Amino acid sequence: MPFDPVAAAARFHAVIGDLDFEAIDDFFADDATYSSGKVGGLKGRADIMAAFRRYFAEYPDQVAEDSLIEQVSARAARAVWSLRATSATTGCPLVRQGEETITFNDQGKVTNVDVTDF
Template sequence: MSLDPSALTARYHAAINALDFQSIGDAFAENARYASNGVGALCGRAAIVSAFRDYFLVYPDQVAEDSVIETLSPSSARAKWHLTATDAKTGETVERSGVELLHFDGEGRIVAIEVFDDD
């Protein structure tokens, strides 16, 4: 089976933008790893999906866009993104941008993500 890491990344990001937690969970392998300056290191699909749910309770109106999604290897992709969100409690608007490296297994599930915010 030939994977298209860029298409898999786009589908994963579409699930996030739709707040489709079932599809977000389905995108990850059971023992996936997620690392970000914002959330730290997470291990396992359940922990990752739980962190997404918690995040979207605080920032329910997040809008994220990719300026670039590129395939790096047969099993990895890189996405350059920008997001805007409003804190539901404080009303403060947050803008972030950065790069995300995604690594997939042979079934097209995410096994690792590394998120790097722009400085």
């Protein structure tokens, strides 16, 4: 059965939504990269997971929704999303919309996430 990057991206977002850090960690390749205007560039699963843990400690109530996930290549999908969350520190709401391209390797592990906020 051929790899389906749309299904893989949907599963990836589902474990993030569940705050299942073990499953999130398992999605990333050891040498994965993650880039976003909000967090800059991260390299390696350990740095990416540390950033995820910091973010979700600050925004533990995040609710995200994909309005579109589409295949862009045999190993990549583009997701358009929106999210709402509340800062645990300030109580201020966070509302974001954007897109990300998620690239997977031959083992189905995430090798790159490139996030752009709208």
